[in-house]
Amino acid sequence: MRRRTGQPIELTPGAGDLPAQLFLAKAMNGAKTEAKRSTINWMDVLWLAFLAGLALLPPIEETHKQEILLGFGVIQLAEGWLVARWPSRGPICVVLWKIALATILVDHTGEVAINSYYYPIYFLPILTAAEYFGPWATLFWTSLSSAAYCSYLYPALQDFEITAEDYGRLAIRILFFYLAAMVVNRFVVENRRQTQRYQELAETLAVTNRQLEQAQAEARRSERLAALGQLSAGLAHEIRNPLGVIKGSAEMLSQKLGQSDPLATELAGYISSETNRLSGLVTRFLDFARPLHAELSPQAITVVLDRALSDVATLWKGATVQVEKHYQPDLPLVELDESLCEQAFLNLIKNAYDAMSANGGRLQVRVAKSEAGERQGVEVRIEDTGPGIPRELREQIFNPFVTTKKDGVGLGLSIVSKIIDGHHGSMRVEDASQGDGKQGTGACFVVFFPAAEGSKPVAEPAHAVIS
Numbered sequence: 001m002r003r004r005t006g007q008p009i010e011l012t013p014g015a016g017d018l019p020a021q022l023f024l025a026k027a028m029n030g031a032k033t034e035a036k037r038s039t040i041n042w043m044d045v046l047w048l049a050f051l052a053g054l055a056l057l058p059p060i061e062e063t064h065k066q067e068i069l070l071g072f073g074v075i076q077l078a079e080g081w082l083v084a085r086w087p088s089r090g091p092i093c094v095v096l097w098k099i100a101l102a103t104i105l106v107d108h109t110g111e112v113a114i115n116s117y118y119y120p121i122y123f124l125p126i127l128t129a130a131e132y133f134g135p136w137a138t139l140f141w142t143s144l145s146s147a148a149y150c151s152y153l154y155p156a157l158q159d160f161e162i163t164a165e166d167y168g169r170l171a172i173r174i175l176f177f178y179l180a181a182m183v184v185n186r187f188v189v190e191n192r193r194q195t196q197r198y199q200e201l202a203e204t205l206a207v208t209n210r211q212l213e214q215a216q217a218e219a220r221r222s223e224r225l226a227a228l229g230q231l232s233a234g235l236a237h238e239i240r241n242p243l244g245v246i247k248g249s250a251e252m253l254s255q256k257l258g259q260s261d262p263l264a265t266e267l268a269g270y271i272s273s274e275t276n277r278l279s280g281l282v283t284r285f286l287d288f289a290r291p292l293h294a295e296l297s298p299q300a301i302t303v304v305l306d307r308a309l310s311d312v313a314t315l316w317k318g319a320t321v322q323v324e325k326h327y328q329p330d331l332p333l334v335e336l337d338e339s340l341c342e343q344a345f346l347n348l349i350k351n352a353y354d355a356m357s358a359n360g361g362r363l364q365v366r367v368a369k370s371e372a373g374e375r376q377g378v379e380v381r382i383e384d385t386g387p388g389i390p391r392e393l394r395e396q397i398f399n400p401f402v403t404t405k406k407d408g409v410g411l412g413l414s415i416v417s418k419i420i421d422g423h424h425g426s427m428r429v430e431d432a433s434q435g436d437g438k439q440g441t442g443a444c445f446v447v448f449f450p451a452a453e454g455s456k457p458v459a460e461p462a463h464a465v466i467s
């Protein structure tokens, strides 16, 4: 650059006039998280040391320069607080202030502002922007800083003649601004992405941990229940023998007494009937506690279902229950243990009848092809018009000894779920739906049985029977 009067002045070459550490320190600081910035840390102290170093370099006498450096120090210390307080506006304010201070500093440190040795001070706002913003915003702030610096071209042009070489040097400085901004921004963005990835990973781990704890708790509960079941099964077995003796004795007593002592005969009758009840309970409990040995063979499920339906209907003594059967044609065969499966259906159908015992009702039994996940199979829906099952009870009713009936034992559904497990099937309970799709009041038990491997559909006509 040449003074129009003729004295040659050169644009200061290179970007290394400020200590290189300033640049690096800013870049490293960019990797710190925003959370860390809310307190004064050793990085801030380092910054102040750099600014103090700049203050000791010429021009020392220039008080404005020292004041501006002080301003930088204040902004640097307040930056963390500002950004923590106003996460969206804080960084904008900080960058704007730094651009303004850098522009004034350049003006006060060179005879010709654009020629100032302090022009790398623009790295401060540029790297701050790279630290807080995304790539586009960083480009914007870098352009603004470059424009602020280039604005000193105008006064320079008044007094000097600027050569193509000078323009080239200026362009190199500006390009270095962009280079530094993009490198640091890439580093910061990558760092942010990594942090987010670690956070997501930590959240996933926390969820897995919770699931593991839950599974462990369930396993402990199952172990306790299994131990309790074994103990109770042993006890029930031992109770059965004396019960047999008591029952036999009561019957003999009743025969011996005949009509001679009606009161004693009546009491002996009570002993006998109550012993029968106890014995029945113990037998059912033993059925539940005993390990299940299902002997599976491919069979038509509707045959077993029909048998269970007619068994319950024959023994039923309550109000009238209308039974509707809807069986889909061409159902595949199912791997079944006939007697266990019949027992499961008996329990479900008996429960449905019990639920409608007061006023009678309609029992709908539907069998259709179905899928559970990848498995093909058959779905049996047993739906009644009784009072239904409250939602809060729906999980519990499958636990042993949960009953709402006066004379119930609460083992029926636990036996059913054990049998279904033994058939590799699944069971759920839903609200009954009326024929028109609206929700009904009753309960609907849905049982899924997987189809037998390679089973051909049973050629059986569809039927909707009402009995």
Ligand SMILES: Nc1ncnc2c1ncn2[C@@H]1O[C@H](COP(=O)(O)OP(=O)(O)O)[C@@H](O)[C@H]1O
Pocket: 347, 351, 352, 355, 384, 386, 387, 388, 389, 397, 402, 403, 404, 405, 407, 408, 409, 410, 411, 412, 413, 414, 443
């Ligand atoms: N179809 C149904 N409608 C309404 N409630 C039902 C039905 N099936 C089962 N329940 C409820 O589930 C409870 C448990 O049934 P279960 O295990 O068979 O034992 P129990 O029949 O001895 O009570 C029943 O007491 C009843 O409250």
Ligand SMILES: [Mg+2]
Pocket: 347, 350, 351, 411, 412, 413
């Ligand atoms: Mg029952």
